[in-house]
Amino acid sequence: MEQASQIAFGRQDPCGRLAGTHDKWDLLAALTHAAAEFELSHRTLGVLKALLTFFPNRALPAEPGSAIVFPSNRKLMERLNGMPESTLRRHLAALTRIGIVSRKNSPNRKRYARRVGEDTAMAFGFDLSPLSRHAAQVFDAALDAKARTERLAVLRDTVAVLRQQLLDVADDTAEALLDSARKLLRRKPCEPELAGMAEALRAEIARCAPQEETQESRLAARELSGHDSRNERHIQDSVKKDSDSEGPQACAHSPRPQCSDANDSATEKASDLSTVLRACPEVQSYYPGALRSWQDADRIAETLSPMMGIEMPVLSDARAAMGRKEAATAVMCMLEKLGTIRSPGAYLRRLAQKARAGQFSTAPMLNALLQSPRPAEVVS
Incomplete structure (x- = not known):
């Protein structure tokens, strides 16, 4: 499936429209929910968060070149609790490649700003405006990710419930399916896998449920009771005990006064x-x-x-x-x-x-x- 980052991030709006301003922390939260869509790791998101802290305003503008930050690697490493510089460079390159930020390089590739009075006349560093420019895409991806997570949670619970139902009615032939369902629930499966397992469990329950009584009687017959002749001896003893309880004098005249000892x-x-x-x-x-x-x-x-x-x-x-x-x-x-x-x-x-x-x-x-x-x- 084509990743969302390959569709729009880092590209100019084809209609020439800009998305206005957006809260930078709302954008970061949405991007965190949709991290899988944009192939972002939690450490890459941490580097983006550090970059956002260097932008003074909460509202992030969408106009190109309007949200440039120029921290040194040393400052970034300090805010990232001592992340190694090689790791920092890798995650910065990932943010640039995906298109969440863009670079505006100086002639010597240093990051700095030129001011006129209190205004910034020129700045070189990382431009955060692409994140605001593609806010609609980020928020849509976050909503899709949330909906998918909810569907997965429902499917996982459905498979767990169906597996328990099958445990109650299963015969020996269902052991492999029960084991597969158990292993599937221990992983992070996708929707088709969970849906397929749910269908398989329903089919197996439908097969086993009508035969539940037959299965119980078959297992009772196999209850480690030996041959039928041994069961018959046990039944005869039980009948004899019942008849003795109905006629207590019968045991008194019996040559075996311990007639009920066996039971x-x-x-x-x-x-x-x-x-x-x-x-x-x-x-x-x-x-x-x-x-x-x-x-x-x-x-x-x-x-x-x-x-x-x-x-x-x-x-x-x-x-x-x-x-x-x-x-x-x-x-x-x-x-x-x-x-x-x-x-x-x-x-x-x-x-x-x-x-x-x-x-x-x-x-x-x-x-x-x-x-x-x-x-x-x-x-x-």
Whole structure:
């Protein structure tokens, strides 16, 4: 795109009209907003500000040669807090090249003025009038830059909101898009990039949203519960417990007086560290003898999560949703079945969503692992 500085700055008004006078600080503020349009760095704007301080009046005239300042490089360097002279020369050359200021050189290229009484008869230095002459262009560019900044802010917020919506309904296939959106928001993208990402997120949400219930049931079926036969055994135990509660005498005549013992501790298993270690022996191969308290379990789950492909924000979200104990237990259970989980991060995120809805407990996960067949121990 052709830069604004290449269109008008430093050129004579084609209609021969002058723009009158303008407040020099208003012009500087507008130029700061439109700095990208004119390829100006903040240090170049600092040099322009220093030049403007040498012009005594606030109103900057537009007539050529009417706003000449002639400070020495040493004086400019003092007002720029000791900027090196080579750097100062580079930024002065940039202002001249863009056309914001123009040079009026003396025969020996020195900057000075000749006075007659109190009036300046002749001056050689930097002419600031082009800035006032092209004030309309500067103000228009500043308005365009402000509008573009506002549109970018709205688009960024839109992408952030859509990404969060997709997180709530996404399946494993959306991980790449979610990651791309996260990386895009960390940069300074242009409007087309943000608009394209917003459209992609909307399309993915439309694809995933109707299948949300199906996805939940599919994830529930994959909840580290082993084969269907193990689920059936757990369901049968639950039914048996219900029938026993309806007929308390049935247990009295039963040859197994401890008929409900297998389920009485179902809720306790999630808080019993020894039960968790029995169900999840894999963690002991990473940290033998390290789990002596729930604080140890929480710390080890935090260490294991990146190794399993679970990002720290996902683990933090799970801790907030289900508590540190349950989150640590879920991570250790997932470690046991890691080979069967395609995306551990998405899986733990889904468990956290179910926990917020009051539909999650680690007890079924522990039951399934405890009932799964273990390799026979070799006795020497």
